[in-house]
Amino acid sequence: MNTERPPTPQKMILLGRLLGAFGVRGQIKIESWTEPREAIFRYQPWTLRDAAGVERELSGARGKASGKHLVATLPGVEDRDQVEAMRGQEIFVPRSALPPPSAGEFYWVDLEGLRVVNVDGTDFGTVSHLFSTGANDVLVARGDRERLIPFVDPDYIRSVDFEAGVVTVDWDPEF
Structure with missing residues (x-):
């Protein structure tokens, strides 16, 4: 079985979603589909995409696990209103940003x-x-x-x- 394949750099991978505010100081809850879920912070910059398909790049997100989600701080996001405006945005990274899969595993x-x-x-x-x-x-x-x-x-x-x-x-x- 030949398992080597060069990554497709133009392909964007959905890694998670911004869920909404956590507290009043601009922290945001994130749903992450990486394993472990905190690994999502390793794959930056992120491309954030809203429901209308508008994208913007974001770097410098930091966070930690909190219950079944992550709680993060995002650069330039300082209050609950800014966070709520981002609710539902999806987090994408280029396929080339992900590490190669282990033998016998596939993305x-x-x-x-x-x-x-x-x-x-x-x-x-x-x-x-x-x-x-x-x-x-x-x-x-x-x-x-x-x-x-x-x-x-x-x-x-x-x-x-x-x-x-x-x-x-x-x-x-x-x-």
Whole structure:
């Protein structure tokens, strides 16, 4: 299985979201999807994107864990009103800012767009996206129809070949 693939620098990765004010001194609650969640502060500068798609770059965020979220201070944000105006903005970084995955691990974004074929050569289309169910991750292949394939290696995911651009699965085409 060839797992080396150069990162796609132009691809932006969603790492978290600004949730709202924490106190009155301009601190903000952040939902982070990094592991560990505090690692989000390592990947700066951030690109903050609001619901209208307007983006701005931010560097110098600092924070710590507090309950199930992070509490952060952002440069230039001094009061609760400024924080509330930022509520809901998403935190993106370029894919190139992330460290290389460990052997046998993948960033979901690196799998998106790869062809999906089963062990008999049936073409299932391409990887649209992945999602987590709690029990396991699920690969969504879109081609003639959408297929949801548990991302369980080696039971269903037989190989990921970035060089060839193919994920080989052991999955019934009728399922």
